[in-house]
Structure formats: structure tokens, C-alpha cells
Amino acid sequence: MRHLLTLVTLLTFSPFVSAEALPSWTDGPTRTAITAFVEDVTTASSPSFVPPAERIAVFDNDGTLWVEQPMYTQLAYVIDRVKALAPAHPQWQEEQPFKAVLTGDLEALKASGMDGVTKLLAATHANMTTTEFERIVSDWIASARHPRFDRLYTQVVYQPMLELLDYLRANSFKTFIVSGGGIDFMRPWTERIYGIPPEQVIGSQIAMTYEVKNGTPVLMRKPEIAFIDDKAGKPAGIQQHIGRRPILAFGNSDGDYQMLEWTTAGAGKRLGLILHHDDGEREYAYDRESHVGRLSKGLDDAGSKGWVLVSMKRDWARVFPSAPEGSTGTPSDRHE
Amino acid sequence: MRHLLTLVTLLTFSPFVSAEALPSWTDGPTRTAITAFVEDVTTASSPSFVPPAERIAVFDNDGTLWVEQPMYTQLAYVIDRVKALAPAHPQWQEEQPFKAVLTGDLEALKASGMDGVTKLLAATHANMTTTEFERIVSDWIASARHPRFDRLYTQVVYQPMLELLDYLRANSFKTFIVSGGGIDFMRPWTERIYGIPPEQVIGSQIAMTYEVKNGTPVLMRKPEIAFIDDKAGKPAGIQQHIGRRPILAFGNSDGDYQMLEWTTAGAGKRLGLILHHDDGEREYAYDRESHVGRLSKGLDDAGSKGWVLVSMKRDWARVFPSAPEGSTGTPSDRHE
Numbered sequence: 099m100r101h102l103l104t105l106v107t108l109l110t111f112s113p114f115v116s117a118e119a120l121p122s123w124t125d126g127p128t129r130t131a132i133t134a135f136v137e138d139v140t141t142a143s144s145p146s147f148v149p150p151a152e153r154i155a156v157f158d159n160d161g162t163l164w165v166e167q168p169m170y171t172q173l174a175y176v177i178d179r180v181k182a183l184a185p186a187h188p189q190w191q192e193e194q195p196f197k198a199v200l201t202g203d204l205e206a207l208k209a210s211g212m213d214g215v216t217k218l219l220a221a222t223h224a225n226m227t228t229t230e231f232e233r234i235v236s237d238w239i240a241s242a243r244h245p246r247f248d249r250l251y252t253q254v255v256y257q258p259m260l261e262l263l264d265y266l267r268a269n270s271f272k273t274f275i276v277s278g279g280g281i282d283f284m285r286p287w288t289e290r291i292y293g294i295p296p297e298q299v300i301g302s303q304i305a306m307t308y309e310v311k312n313g314t315p316v317l318m319r320k321p322e323i324a325f326i327d328d329k330a331g332k333p334a335g336i337q338q339h340i341g342r343r344p345i346l347a348f349g350n351s352d353g354d355y356q357m358l359e360w361t362t363a364g365a366g367k368r369l370g371l372i373l374h375h376d377d378g379e380r381e382y383a384y385d386r387e388s389h390v391g392r393l394s395k396g397l398d399d400a401g402s403k404g405w406v407l408v409s410m411k412r413d414w415a416r417v418f419p420s421a422p423e424g425s426t427g428t429p430s431d432r433h434e
Numbered sequence: 435m436r437h438l439l440t441l442v443t444l445l446t447f448s449p450f451v452s453a454e455a456l457p458s459w460t461d462g463p464t465r466t467a468i469t470a471f472v473e474d475v476t477t478a479s480s481p482s483f484v485p486p487a488e489r490i491a492v493f494d495n496d497g498t499l500w501v502e503q504p505m506y507t508q509l510a511y512v513i514d515r516v517k518a519l520a521p522a523h524p525q526w527q528e529e530q531p532f533k534a535v536l537t538g539d540l541e542a543l544k545a546s547g548m549d550g551v552t553k554l555l556a557a558t559h560a561n562m563t564t565t566e567f568e569r570i571v572s573d574w575i576a577s578a579r580h581p582r583f584d585r586l587y588t589q590v591v592y593q594p595m596l597e598l599l600d601y602l603r604a605n606s607f608k609t610f611i612v613s614g615g616g617i618d619f620m621r622p623w624t625e626r627i628y629g630i631p632p633e634q635v636i637g638s639q640i641a642m643t644y645e646v647k648n649g650t651p652v653l654m655r656k657p658e659i660a661f662i663d664d665k666a667g668k669p670a671g672i673q674q675h676i677g678r679r680p681i682l683a684f685g686n687s688d689g690d691y692q693m694l695e696w697t698t699a700g701a702g703k704r705l706g707l708i709l710h711h712d713d714g715e716r717e718y719a720y721d722r723e724s725h726v727g728r729l730s731k732g733l734d735d736a737g738s739k740g741w742v743l744v745s746m747k748r749d750w751a752r753v754f755p756s757a758p759e760g761s762t763g764t765p766s767d768r769h770e
Contacts, residue, residue, distance in 0.1 A: 151631055228673055272633070285677045295487055296677030297608070297634075306673060308666040308692055315692070315699050317673050330644040337564055337642060337653050339675060341621045341632030356644055356651070363651050 119265040121415070122258040128413040131406050132262070135369040139345060140269050146367035148345055150270035155346040156336060156357060157259070159277035159284060159301075161391040162350045162373055163292060165244060165254040167382040170390060172279050174251075175238055179222040187221075196221070220321030224304055227316040228282065236286045247418070252291045257419045262348075263292055271346070276335060277301045278328035278353055282319075300339045302327045332357035350375065351391040358396070358405055370405035372396050377411040455601040457751070458594040464749040467742045468598070471705040475681060476605050482703035484681055486606035491682040492672060492693060493599070495613035495620060495637075497727040498686045498709055499628060501580060501590040503718040506726060508615050510587075511574055515558040523557075532557070556657030560640055563652040564618065572622045583754070588627045593755045598684075599628055607682070612672060613637045614664035614689055618655075636675045638663045668693035686711065687727040694732070694741055706741035708732050713747040 123129040139148040160166035180190070180199045190196035195214030198206035207214065223231065244254045263273050273294055275284060281301030288294045305320040327335040333356050336344065347354070347361035350373040358370040374393065375384050385393040400407045410417065459465040475484040496502035516526070516535045526532030531550035534542035543550065559567065580590045599609050609630055611620060617637030624630045641656040663671040669692050672680065683690070683697035686709040694706040708729070711720050721729040736743045746753065 151625065154633075281674075282677065289487065297490075297675065299677060303674060306670045308669045308696070310695070315669070315696050317669055317696075333644045333651070333653055334642045338617075338639060339633065341618065341635060359646070360644070360651050360653075 119268060120258070120261050122261055124413055124415050126413060128406060128408050132369070132371075135346070135367065136266065136269050136271075139367055148366065152342065152345065153266075153269070153271040154274065154340055154342060154344040155266050155271045156274045156276045156300075156340075156344045156348070156361065157263070158349040158351070158354045158357070159275050159279055161375065162348055162354070163255055163259050163275070164251065165247075165381065166350075166391045167375075167384065167388075168245065168390075170279065171251050172283050174242065175235070175283065176218055176222045178238060178242060179234070180218070183221065216321060219304065219323070223280065223283075224319045224321035226319055228306065228319060229316070231282060231319055232286050235283055239287050249418070252287055254418060255291055256414070257416050258414045259348075260292065260419065263294070266346070267293065272298065274298045274300060274336075274340060274344070276327065276332050276347075276357055278326070278331075280304070281327070300327055300335045302331075328353045330356045333360035336360065345369070347371070348373070349396070351393050352395050353391075355396050355399075359403070362403060362405065370403065371408055372400055372405055373408045373410065376409055377414075377417070380417045381410060455604060456594070456597050458597055460749055460751050462749060464742060464744050468705070468707075471682070471703065472602065472605050472607075475703055484702065488678065488681065489602075489605070489607040490610065490676060490678060490680040491602050491607045492610045492612045492636075492676075492680045492684070492697065493595070494685040494687070494690045494693070495611050495615055497711065498684055498690070499591055499595050499611070500587065501583075501717065502686075502727050503711075503720065503724075504581065504726075506615065507587050508619050510578065511571070511619065512554055512558045514574060514578060515570070516554070519557065552657060555640065555659070559616065559619075560655045560657035562655055564642065564655060565652070567618060567655055568622050571619055575623050585754070588623055590754060591627055592750070593752050594750045595684075596628065596755065599630070602682070603629065608634065610634045610636060610672075610676060610680070612663065612668050612683075612693055614662070614667075616640075617663070636663055636671045638667075664689045666692050669696035672696065681705070683707070684709070685732070687729050688731050689727075691732050691735075695739070698739060698741065706739065707744055708736055708741055709744045709746065712745055713750075713753070716753045717746060 120129055120133070138144050138146045139153065141147060157163055160170055164171070177199050180196055184190050184196070184200055187196070190200060195207055195210035195218055197203070198210060199218070239250070239252060242251055243249060244251055247254050266273055275288060275292070275294055275298065277284060277300070279301050281299055281303050284301055285296035285299050288299050289296065302323065303325040305322040305324040306317045307320060309316055309318055325331065325335065332354065336357065343364045344361045345364070345367070346369045347358045348371040349358055354372070358372070362368040362370040372393070374397070375382050375391070377383060384391065385397060396405070397407070456465055456469070474480050474482045475489065477483060493499055496506055500507070513535050516532055520526050520532070520536055523532070526536060531543055531546035531554055533539070534546060535554070575586070575588060578587055579585060580587055583590050602609055611624060611628070611630055611634065613620060613636070615637050617635055617639050620637055621632040621635050624635050625632065638659065639661040641658040641660040642653045643656060645652055645654055661667065661671065668690065672693065679700045680697045681700070681703070682705045683694045684707040685694055690708070694708070698704040698706040710729070710733070711718050711727070713719060720727065721733060732741070733743070
């Protein structure tokens with residue numbers, strides 16, 4: 099009887115859930131900073147208490163929730179997609195930026211500039227319905243593998259971050275992705291992998307038009323960038339989608355600087371975190387000089403801004419989830 | 435003991451909640467259409483069962499959740515705001531469209547066209563931070579009253595719709611607003627009044643820029659329309675914000691036509707509803723000829739599309755919540 103009452107109380111009041119939920123985080127000041135913050139904002143008697151509805155936590159995706167080296171996963175998708183479509187477009191063998199992609203000529207790819215980006219976007223992300231794009235991404239992500247780890251991309255997500263997402267949700271936080279990546283490139287798999295449903299994914303967007311084709315309504319994806327959710331775009335994306343300021347932000351590059359700044363400048367207790375990729379053995383080591391996920395200003399200012407620098411090497415007991423060879427990349431069933 | 439077990443089961447499995455939650459809906463085919471649909475999609479053994487995460491319901495706001503006659507509430511805000519600001523702008527006494535607003539000259543206001551709209555937007559909605567706008571709207575909505583009903587605008591929301599929102603959420607639906615109105619004009623009060631948090635409000639948007647002013651980060655509202663969430667914009671807004679197709683849509687005007695069309699064209703069981711304002715005595719009677727909330731194509735096509743036409747006169751036992759004179763307009767505490 100007492101146990102049942104306790105259970106009912108737990109189910110009803112969702113009190114603070116302890117740090118035992120973060121087994122892949124090493125015991126130390128970083129984990130303590132996280133758990134102390136969560137305990138503080140979820141304890142009703144605390145002066146820093148935050149009502150559940152306002153417990154908004156935002157996470158960058160590339161380099162924060164999953165691996166972004168040696169290239170953004172979305173770029174790997176573009177390359178694979180161009181190769182898959184090439185037989186139907188023989189002219190691509192001689193036409194940039196497609197030739198550069200097909201021959202792996204990164205210099206020529208860079209040289210194609212915004213014109214190249216627009217052409218690749220048109221060929222791989224647009225001129226199709228939202229439903230078609232969702233299916234293409236779902237099929238690709240179910241089989242494409244990371245070149246170094248030889249795992250599905252959805253298996254090179256970070257186990258400590260999966261635990262943190264779960265831990266925050268167990269403490270009545272609402273977790274959002276705020277990524278520079280394409281919003282509809284992430285949505286087909288974020289709920290299954292991160293427990294983050296499509297309506298809590300914010301990202302860069304292309305234009306869409308609503309059309310009725312032969313009696314069937316469709317949303318056509320247009321080869322035109324409508325919103326870039328990076329740097330100063332991240333606070334704007336947060337306001338557009340969430341409409342209130344987060345109390346926790348977690349990023350890893352200077353593209354996340356403004357999101358961290360906007361989050362932690364709010365009134366009351368706030369937590370900003372930056373993942374520092376300093377573990378070349380288990381993952382990658384990069385910061386100021388990296389072409390992907392450059393972190394320089396964030397490193398300079400973390401101390402004065404009060405942001406927690408998370409060391410992958412020191413703070414993470416483990417990097418990736420266990421995943422049997424050839425599994426479908428579902429670490430567990432997660433729903434919020 | 436058995437009661438506690440039942441309670442635990444209820445808390446854990448969130449089964450179908452019955453129609454007793456819709457007391458302001460008269461017993462008849464409309465209420466039955468709603469409850470039969472909800473029972474069908476929430477019953478695990480039903481072939482039409484929809485998992486909770488996919489139970490997305492979208493609602494227009496003006497004329498669907500609250501009164502939109504004799505003018506959109508947001509236009510009433512614009513007029514009040516211009517009047518409040520006029521002493522500091524003496525030139526407005528002779529300058530259009532401000533002169534038209536100040537003298538109540540609707541013809542001159544219309545004649546000012548898009549140029550007029552842009553100027554009014556700039557004066558009443560932009561050139562300030564998101565925080566400032568939120569405070570101004572909050573102050574205004576706390577005291578402005580509907581001219582006919584002499585109630586706060588937040589007290590001329592529809593009681594049957596409040597019950598429907600609660601009923602859907604009790605059945606694990608996630609409820610969203612999809613309005614042609616300004617997204618940040620609604621967010622300051624939708625959680626308190628409708629139980630719909632800011633992150634589940636979709637609407638028209640103006641551009642924002644992120645700036646750091648004297649060390650304080652702000653989002654500045656720019657006098658430039660970034661997105662119009664009306665007609666064909668509604669399915670696009672739904673995709674941008676939610677990323678999956680709703681299973682229930684409720685509107686009242688032809689501005690909601692594409693939202694209903696997009697929702698109900700999806701696979702599986704779907705429900706589209708149109709509120710028909712046919713009750714001039716308790717509220718307003720208008721459809722094909724109205725300057726606000728025109729409903730014509732929706733009336734023509736509801737039958738062939740299978741959309742339920744909700745008659746305010748016939749289907750609603752009561753229109754507004756009870757609210758003591760001078761109350762603050764909070765019908766109840768709602769949270770999801």
C-alpha cells in the first residue's frame with residue numbers, strides 16, 4: 099500500500115530524479131554542475147525553481163548529439179544521393195559541382211561556391227514533396243555507415259547525451275534540437291534515436307509551396323533557402339519555434355555561441371554547456387582550426403560567461419552506445 | 435488497493451476518456467462525430483489506432499477559439515496602440531494611415547493599402563525587442579474589452595472549444611494553434627487561456643534580428659513580414675513547426691480550407707471540422723458575405739470532403755465561459 103502511494107506520488111508530481119541516470123558521465127565537477135542545476139530548478143522550495151512548462155532545454159545536433167567529423171552527415175547524404183542519381187544524369191560527369199562530388203574533388207566542390215550549393219540542394223533536397231524527401235532520408239539513414247566507426251550514423255550518437263536527454267525529460271524538461279542542419283533531414287529519425295519528436299526539432303529550412311496535384315495535396319520542397327538556423331539565426335529560430343527562452347543550452351561550436359549567450363543571459367538560473375572534442379582516440383580532437391565545428395570564441399569566453407566546458411576525454415566514461423554489428427541503430431525505445 | 439491499482443493504470447496507460455468532458459456540446463451527430471473519432475483513434479485494438487505521439491490536432495484561433503467580430507482582436511490592439519502612442523507622435527493627426535485609425539475612418543484605412551499595413555506594423559508590432567512586445571501585449575490583453583459583450587477578449591473564447599481542447603489532451607492529443615494572426619500576439623496568453631504553450635502556437639511572423647545591445651542580447655522585431663500563416667501558408671506553417679501531418683483540424687473560414695484539406699487527405703482516419711457562425715443572438719451570424727472570417731468554399735465543399743459543419747446555434751449548449759464581471763479572464767488553470 100505504501101509503495102503504491104509512493105508510485106502514485108511519483109507519477110503525479112514528477113520530483114527531481116537523481117544523477118544515477120547519468121552512468122556514462124564520470125563523477126566530477128561537470129556532472130555535478132549538471133545535476134546541481136537540475137536539482138535547483140526542479141526543487142519547489144528553491145529560489146531558483148522553474149515551473150515544468152518553462153523547463154526548455156536546447157541542443158545543437160552536429161558535434162553535440164552525434165559525430166560531425168570527418169564531414170557533416172548531411173554532406174555524406176548529399177554525396178551518396180548525387181552518386182545514386184548520377185546514372186539518370188549523365189551530364190553530371192562533366193558538370194560542376196556534380197563532377198566534383200562524383201570524383202571526390204573537394205577543392206573543385208569548394209570552388210563552386212553558393213551556386214554549387216544551390217545546385218546540390220536542388221538535386222538532393224528539393225523538387226520533391228515533403229513525403230518523398232522523408233522516405234529518401236529514412237532509407238538512407240537506415241543503411242549509411244560512418245567511414246571510421248563502421249556503424250550506422252544513428253549509432254555514432256553520444257551515449258552520455260542520450261542519458262542527459264532522458265534525465266532532463268525525467269525532470270520534466272522539454273528537449274529541443276536547434277541545429278544548423280536541415281530540419282527535415284533530422285525529423286525522420288530524431289524521435290526514434292533521441293526521443294525528440296519532429297515538433298521539437300528546429301533547423302535550417304528551405305521554402306515550401308502547397309499544391310494540389312491531381313486532387314492530392316502536397317507540400318513541394320523548393321530549391322531556395324528560407325532560414326539558416328546557425329549563429330545569430332539560432333536565437334531567432336528558438337523564438338520562432340518555441341517562443342520562450344530556454345534555461346539550458348548545449349552546443350559544441352561557435353555556431354552555438356549566440357544560442358548559449360541568449361539562453362544564459364535570461365533571468366534566474368541558467369546553464370550553458372559546450373562539448374569540447376578533445377578525445378582523438380575515442381572520437382576526434384578539434385577546436386580552433388577545424389573546418390567543421392570550429393570552436394574558438396566559445397573557448398575564449400566560456401570562463402567569463404560561466405559556461406561549462408565539457409571535456410569528452412575527462413567527463414565521458416563512454417562515448418557511443420553499445421550496438422551489435424548490423425543492428426538497426428535503435429539504442430532503446432525513447433518517447434516523451 | 436484496487437482503486438489505487440486502477441489509478442496507477444489510468445496514469446500509466448492514458449486510455450480513452452469519455453464524452454462527459456464535453457458538457458457544453460449538445461447531444462447530437464456533431465458531438466458523436468467527435469467522440470467516435472477520438473474513441474476510434476485511441477482504442478488500441480482499433481484498426482484506426484494512432485499512437486499518442488502522432489495525435490496532432492490543429493485549431494485556427496480567430497473565429498474558431500475566440501470571437502473575431504466585429505473585427506480581429508489584433509486589429510483592436512493596433513487601434514488602441516496607435517491611440518496610446520499618438521500623443522508622442524503629433525504628426526499622426528495628419529498622416530495616413532494613422533489619421534484614419536485615430537478618426538475611425540475605415541475607408542481611408544482601407545485606401546492606405548499595404549503601405550498603410552506596413553506603417554501600422556512598424557508602429558505597433560516592431561522596432562522593439564521580443565520582450566517589450568510580450569509585455570505590451572500582456573498589459574493590453576489584461577484590460578481591453580470586447581465592444582459588444584463588455585468582457586475581456588480572453589473571456590470571449592468559446593467554452594465548448596475549451597472543453598474540446600481539454601478532452602483531446604486527456605486523450606493524449608497534442609493541441610496546436612495554426613492562426614493567420616501574429617504568433618507573438620497570441621503566445622503571451624494562450625497557455626493561461628487555452629492550455630496551449632507558446633511552442634505549440636503557429637502564426638504569421640515578422641522578421642527578427644539578434645543583437646547585443648550594451649552587453650545585453652535582444653531579439654529585435656523588424657517591420658517586415660517573414661511568413662503569412664493563412665490559406666496555403668497553413669500547411670506550410672504546420673510542416674515548418676510540427677513536421678508531421680495533423681489527424682484533426684478545426685477551422686471556421688476559407689483561410690482554413692488548405693489546413694483542413696491537408697489534414698484530412700492523410701492516410702488513416704482524419705477529422706476536419708468547420709465552425710459555422712449561425713447564431714446572431716448569442717454571438718454573430720456570418721459566412722459567405724463577411725469581410726472577416728469569410729466562409730464560402732468551405733461551405734460548398736464540406737459535404738464532399740467529409741468535413742463536419744459545426745452549427746453554433748444547434749451544437750453548442752453554451753457559447754462563453756462564465757466569468758464574473760471584472761475577473762481577470764482565467765476560466766481555469768490549464769496546462770498540458
